Amino acid sequence: MHRPDELRDLAESYLAELALTPELHGQAESVRYALTMGGKRVRPVICLATAEAAGAEPERALPAAAAVELVHNFSLVHDDLPALDNDEVRRGNPSVWARHGEATAVLAGDALLVEAFRLALSYPTPSVGRELAQATLGMIGGQYLDITGTAPDEATLHRLKTGCLFAASVGVALWVADVPEREQARWRAFGDELGLLFQIVDDILDGDGYVLSHGADGARVLADEAADRAHARLEDIAADTSVLAEIVAGLAARTF
Amino acid sequence: MHRPDELRDLAESYLAELALTPELHGQAESVRYALTMGGKRVRPVICLATAEAAGAEPERALPAAAAVELVHNFSLVHDDLPALDNDEVRRGNPSVWARHGEATAVLAGDALLVEAFRLALSYPTPSVGRELAQATLGMIGGQYLDITGTAPDEATLHRLKTGCLFAASVGVALWVADVPEREQARWRAFGDELGLLFQIVDDILDGDGYVLSHGADGARVLADEAADRAHARLEDIAADTSVLAEIVAGLAARTF
Numbered sequence: 408m409h410r411p412d413e414l415r416d417l418a419e420s421y422l423a424e425l426a427l428t429p430e431l432h433g434q435a436e437s438v439r440y441a442l443t444m445g446g447k448r449v450r451p452v453i454c455l456a457t458a459e460a461a462g463a464e465p466e467r468a469l470p471a472a473a474a475v476e477l478v479h480n481f482s483l484v485h486d487d488l489p490a491l492d493n494d495e496v497r498r499g500n501p502s503v504w505a506r507h508g509e510a511t512a513v514l515a516g517d518a519l520l521v522e523a524f525r526l527a528l529s530y531p532t533p534s535v536g537r538e539l540a541q542a543t544l545g546m547i548g549g550q551y552l553d554i555t556g557t558a559p560d561e562a563t564l565h566r567l568k569t570g571c572l573f574a575a576s577v578g579v580a581l582w583v584a585d586v587p588e589r590e591q592a593r594w595r596a597f598g599d600e601l602g603l604l605f606q607i608v609d610d611i612l613d614g615d616g617y618v619l620s621h622g623a624d625g626a627r628v629l630a631d632e633a634a635d636r637a638h639a640r641l642e643d644i645a646a647d648t649s650v651l652a653e654i655v656a657g658l659a660a661r662t663f
Numbered sequence: 664m665h666r667p668d669e670l671r672d673l674a675e676s677y678l679a680e681l682a683l684t685p686e687l688h689g690q691a692e693s694v695r696y697a698l699t700m701g702g703k704r705v706r707p708v709i710c711l712a713t714a715e716a717a718g719a720e721p722e723r724a725l726p727a728a729a730a731v732e733l734v735h736n737f738s739l740v741h742d743d744l745p746a747l748d749n750d751e752v753r754r755g756n757p758s759v760w761a762r763h764g765e766a767t768a769v770l771a772g773d774a775l776l777v778e779a780f781r782l783a784l785s786y787p788t789p790s791v792g793r794e795l796a797q798a799t800l801g802m803i804g805g806q807y808l809d810i811t812g813t814a815p816d817e818a819t820l821h822r823l824k825t826g827c828l829f830a831a832s833v834g835v836a837l838w839v840a841d842v843p844e845r846e847q848a849r850w851r852a853f854g855d856e857l858g859l860l861f862q863i864v865d866d867i868l869d870g871d872g873y874v875l876s877h878g879a880d881g882a883r884v885l886a887d888e889a890a891d892r893a894h895a896r897l898e899d900i901a902a903d904t905s906v907l908a909e910i911v912a913g914l915a916a917r918t919f
Binding site for chain 2: 428430431432433434481485488490491508509510511513514516517518520521522524525528530531532533536537540541543544545547548549550551552554555557567571
């Protein structure tokens with residue numbers, strides 16, 4: 408079994424060497440910029456670890472893991488636009504629109520999204536692509552609820568904005584590892600806990616969201632409960648899920 | 664064989680009744696608006712006619728035809744944005760951003776794109792989705808060359824901006840009709856002519872592009888030559904391509 412750091416290195420190398428479609432011409436520069444701004448690669452690591460726990464070589468899951476990361480990057484590029492969150496800085500660097508202009512940033516997000524589907528469609532069956540499409544549509548719906556302030560409740564908002572893509576990080580790995588649909592439920596129950604855990608810890612680090620609604624201590628309790636549920640779901644799975652457990656512990660304890 | 668008008672009605676009904684993903688929530692309203700602003704549905708009609716000429720029921724090609732139209736609509740919604748073409752009007756109606764706001768329009772384009780892949784992925788194999796991804800990436804690259812004025816030449820620009828998606832309208836139909844890859848070349852040679860024909864006639868109607876570079880008479884000659892080549896390619900195909908020939912004649916002679 409590969410440790411989380413090794414899986415992260417695998418994902419990082421794959422993304423760094425990813426051949427973009429030549430027909431993008433100069434547009435590829437901003438796409439590459441968006442991709443190499445870094446981040447923790449949490450979603451691809453979860454994907455690769457799930458695939459390996461389910462019996463597949465992590466290398467086989469690399470296109471799916473990268474596809475999920477590209478969808479995540481697409482969402483950041485479009486969310487940062489002046490018309491949406493108007494963020495000029497992303498992880499200490501100029502955001503894509505601040506660096507490459509607004510028009511190119513719109514197209515960069517579009518290109519990331521379609522490159523994600525190109526990768527998801529490199530598998531022999533459409534399952535990975537279908538999983539990714541559903542998750543991405545949920546994420547777009549969540550972003551709409553967020554910017555319009557029309558979410559019915561906090562849980563729905565976070566399930567769509569964050570949860571869908573975390574759950575898909577697990578879901579696409581199950582298809583890559585050929586886990587039959589009837590055996591996927593326990594894995595998916597685990598995947599459903601991850602997004603909430605990530606979101607609460609994010610809010611604790613940023614001092615917003617769950618901290619505003621539940622206080623700092625209340626948010627910490629919620630994060631620990633989410634981590635406990637994720638661990639409990641892993642114990643329901645008849646496989647070596649030790650690396651996934653390590654990832655959950657890392658997500659709960661992360662400080663950046 | 665269905666006539667072009669009948670195929671257009673089929674496509675129109677399918678699009679009007681298309682069930683959008685419920686997780687889009689309120690975002691669906693602007694997506695629906697973008698879809699029902701009309702247009703000639705040229706690409707879906709070509710797709711359905713190709714599928715039928717190649718031996719498939721056109722109904723089987725409806726999801727693929729709709730997917731191509733959704734990608735076309737996605738490109739219009741994003742191209743109209745203030746940061747790109749800044750068009751407030753589209754076909755006599757407010758463009759999506761003028762009607763629903765810029766943020767919602769960014770998300771509407773994103774949602775159209777992903778709904779297109781969801782439809783393309785409803786087939787048992789990934790072929791339709793792969794064809795659509797390649798064409799869409801070419802289209803995005805073409806849009807980049809256009810807005811940055813960096814196209815190496817007019818032909819490359821139009822092949823990417825317009826040609827890719829016309830060619831894919833034929834290409835996806837070949838996969839739906841199970842035309843073996845080794846027999847696709849003649850069909851694809853036909854598809855490659857369509858985008859150029861459409862673009863030149865568009866420029867004649869708008870008095871720009873090819874009219875500016877070749878004069879009104881020169882552009883008409885180029886359009887007729889493109890139509891002749893498209894007809895010649897159809898004659899190379901051992902199938903009843905009469906409806907496709909009718910579509911070519913209609914594209915060459917269209918006045919709106």
